[in-house]
Amino acid sequence: MNERREIKINVPVLARVEGEGALDLHIRDGRIENLKFHIGEPPRLFEKFLEGREAFEVPDMVARICGICPVAYQMSAVQALESLFGWRSTPWIEAMRRAMYCGEWISSHSLHIHLLAAPDFFGYSSAPEMARDYPDEVRRGLRLQSLGNELIRLFGARSVHPVGVRIGGFYAAPPKDRVEKLLERLRAALPDAENLVAWTASVDVPQDKLDFISVALRHPNEYPLYSGRIVSDTGLDIPVDRFEDHFREHQEAHSTALYSLFEGRPYLVGPLARLNLNWDRLPEPVRRKLEKTGVPFPTRNVFHSMLARAVEIHLAITEAIRLLEKYEPEVPFVAGEHRAGTGFGCSEAPRGLLWHRYDVSEDGKILKARIVPPTSQNQARIAEDLHRSIEAFGLDRSDDELRLHGEKVIRNYDPCISCATHFLKLKVIRE
Amino acid sequence: MTPVRVLGLGSPFGDDRAGWIAVESLLQSDGFRALPDGLASAEICDPIGSNLLDAMRGADLAILIDAAQSGAAPGTVRRLDAQQIEDGSEPYSSHGFGLSATLDLGRALNDLPRDVIVFLIEIPAAAKFGAADGLSAPVAGAISGLVATVLTEIVDSHGVF
Numbered sequence: 001m002n003e004r005r006e007i008k009i010n011v012p013v014l015a016r017v018e019g020e021g022a023l024d025l026h027i028r029d030g031r032i033e034n035l036k037f038h039i040g041e042p043p044r045l046f047e048k049f050l051e052g053r054e055a056f057e058v059p060d061m062v063a064r065i066c067g068i069c070p071v072a073y074q075m076s077a078v079q080a081l082e083s084l085f086g087w088r089s090t091p092w093i094e095a096m097r098r099a100m101y102c103g104e105w106i107s108s109h110s111l112h113i114h115l116l117a118a119p120d121f122f123g124y125s126s127a128p129e130m131a132r133d134y135p136d137e138v139r140r141g142l143r144l145q146s147l148g149n150e151l152i153r154l155f156g157a158r159s160v161h162p163v164g165v166r167i168g169g170f171y172a173a174p175p176k177d178r179v180e181k182l183l184e185r186l187r188a189a190l191p192d193a194e195n196l197v198a199w200t201a202s203v204d205v206p207q208d209k210l211d212f213i214s215v216a217l218r219h220p221n222e223y224p225l226y227s228g229r230i231v232s233d234t235g236l237d238i239p240v241d242r243f244e245d246h247f248r249e250h251q252e253a254h255s256t257a258l259y260s261l262f263e264g265r266p267y268l269v270g271p272l273a274r275l276n277l278n279w280d281r282l283p284e285p286v287r288r289k290l291e292k293t294g295v296p297f298p299t300r301n302v303f304h305s306m307l308a309r310a311v312e313i314h315l316a317i318t319e320a321i322r323l324l325e326k327y328e329p330e331v332p333f334v335a336g337e338h339r340a341g342t343g344f345g346c347s348e349a350p351r352g353l354l355w356h357r358y359d360v361s362e363d364g365k366i367l368k369a370r371i372v373p374p375t376s377q378n379q380a381r382i383a384e385d386l387h388r389s390i391e392a393f394g395l396d397r398s399d400d401e402l403r404l405h406g407e408k409v410i411r412n413y414d415p416c417i418s419c420a421t422h423f424l425k426l427k428v429i430r431e
Numbered sequence: 432m433t434p435v436r437v438l439g440l441g442s443p444f445g446d447d448r449a450g451w452i453a454v455e456s457l458l459q460s461d462g463f464r465a466l467p468d469g470l471a472s473a474e475i476c477d478p479i480g481s482n483l484l485d486a487m488r489g490a491d492l493a494i495l496i497d498a499a500q501s502g503a504a505p506g507t508v509r510r511l512d513a514q515q516i517e518d519g520s521e522p523y524s525s526h527g528f529g530l531s532a533t534l535d536l537g538r539a540l541n542d543l544p545r546d547v548i549v550f551l552i553e554i555p556a557a558a559k560f561g562a563a564d565g566l567s568a569p570v571a572g573a574i575s576g577l578v579a580t581v582l583t584e585i586v587d588s589h590g591v592f
Contacts (some may be wrong), residue, residue, distance in 0.1 A: 111481070115536075128532070131539035139540055145481045159477055 023386070023406050027395050035390070037383045037410065039257040050369040055081050055338060055360055056167055062356075062371070063161045066416060068111070071104040071152060072349030073371075074165040075226055076356040081167045084343025084360060085336055092330040093169040096155060098226050099323040100165075101347070102316035103151025105225070106144055107159070108350035109271070109309040109316075112414045113200065114141025117306050120408045121203045137199065140192050144313060147189050151320060154182055169333030179327045186321050193314040194289055200310040201293035205303035206408075208389055212302070212381060214273035215262060217348050223281040223315055224274060225348050231277055232262065233298065240346035243355050249372065257376045266380035269352025270413065271308035272299070283322075286315045302385060305412050338364035349374055351414055375415045382413050435585050436490045436544075437473035438483065440497040440530065445561060446554035446570050450496040451475045453552070453581070456574050462582040471585050483533050490544040492588045494581055497530060498558075498570075499551035506553060506569030508577050513538075513547035548584060550577060 026034035046065055050058060058077045063070035075097060082089065114137065115127040124130035131138040149159035154174045156162020164170050215236070217228030231237045236246060249258040261267075276298035282290065290297065290311050295304060340362040346355045352374030359368040386409050393405045439454030441447045454473045457463050463473070476486050487493040503509070516531050537543040554570050565571070
């Protein structure tokens with residue numbers, strides 16, 4: 001192709017991602033001259049709202065940051081505050097937290113796969129449109145999402161902004177008969193999850209091998225969810241309280257979300273990064289199912305994210321069954337004294353590492369809060385991926401093709417822009 | 432699981448509570464209590480999307496009540512057949528799966544009750560959505576009339592009395 005053309009593509013509002021994101025692409029003489037992934041959502045200032053509040057209010061406040069991953073915010077928060085106060089939770093509390101968290105993974109991942117990402121790979125502009133030709137697949141997605149929501153409701157009374165979590169554990173232990181009913185549903189959903197793994201592996205995704213750094217939690221003997229050390233495939237292995245030594249956030253003019261870099265470089269968090277670093281921690285039946293697909297992990301193709309989400313749904317259902325199988329209600333929380341100081345917490349939200357830090361005063365009030373959500377960590381990676389992926393796709397493609405491919409790349413990361421724009425440093429210059 | 436289900440949509444804030452308050456008033460009304468056992472249930476629905484489809488599944492008639500801003504006089508109540516609600520241009524996302532997108536998905540999957548009726552209560556353009564804001568006077572004034580209409584709808588649909 002000798003034809004040189006100047007193309008400007010602007011996608012002002014990205015569909016099927018959460019929040020206000022936009023993409024600007026400027027190609028001149030067959031090269032990308034300028035590419036910007038904008039996050040234009042107004043900043044939400046959550047960390048400032050937390051200042052001066054009582055520590056016990058934190059789990060319910062941070063749950064409001066996100067309607068789809070409120071459990072993740074609650075879990076990172078209680079972990080940070082309990083570690084500061086020196087409260088040791090019981091094995092029962094730890095197991096039930098993990099079970100509740102599984103519900104959020106099932107719900108969030110199945111929604112993303114079936115309603116947001118899949119239409120891209122099957123050539124539909126929306127899920128209802130795809131549902132007319134693939135009703136069984138979309139119904140499966142809704143079934144799984146509903147199951148995940150029910151698991152959250154079991155502990156949190158409602159699936160959006162649940163209210164059951166407190167520092168020290170839960171306000172109440174679910175009754176045994178409800179757990180048993182849900183167990184039946186979880187067992188019955190296993191075939192759905194297994195079929196989903198095979199189905200996502202069979203989807204024809206772009207063959208796009210990229211060089212990127214994966215960062216995720218790693219736990220000594222389980223697939224990471226509620227706790228672990230922060231590791232990378234470049235050899236990082238640190239406790240969560242050392243995050244700030246290696247990861248720096250900075251602001252860029254075109255985005256209201258902070259950019260986060262790992263030792264100066266973009267990095268990936270989320271299902272693909274987790275699976276790349278932890279495939280050996282999958283329970284046996286889940287690992288076998290993944291091996292059967294023939295897709296080798298770790299993978300360098302970010303488009304395998306959809307498969308990674310499916311594997312994690314299979315994992316989450318399997319784990320929830322294991323954790324609830326011999327369920328007996330127990331004392332649902334521990335309590336103790338407040339202590340002044342700094343506490344750190346980190347868990348694996350559906351979209352990746354969610355890191356919290358709280359400075360607390362002697363009377364148990366929040367002095368300062370810092371929350372680093374997954375989407376702001378992925379932001380630099382998304383921009384880098386867009387650049388290379390669009391070049392690999394071919395700049396001589398039509399504008400519509402380029403636009404769709406750009407959107408596909410972004411949606412593949414399942415960015416939650418509302419979560420990411422919670423903080424902005426405001427600098428006012430008056431002349 | 433009752434054949435008639437009334438679902439209040441909204442949030443706990445200001446006039447957006449209209450659908451929730453309508454459901455609460457309905458549940459407390461003598462007319463609702465006088466309905467035959469097992470005919471109708473009413474509840475505040477977890478936000479829309481798959482939760483709403485779950486809540487309607489298996490019913491013959493679903494009545495949804497929500498607040499709306501369309502420029503009409505505050506307190507105006509409109510009755511729409513779900514078939515009349517086209518999938519608007521609202522983009523849907525992992526969080527915001529709006530009412531029309533949800534109904535559109537339900538239609539595509541053949542997963543809606545035979546009849547779905549939507550009552551929309553017009554709220555003022557300048558409605559406030561603070562935690563401490565109650566319903567504004569025109570919205571509060573529309574609730575009892577709406578409850579009576581919903582009761583008539585339930586009775587007519589099943590030929591009770």
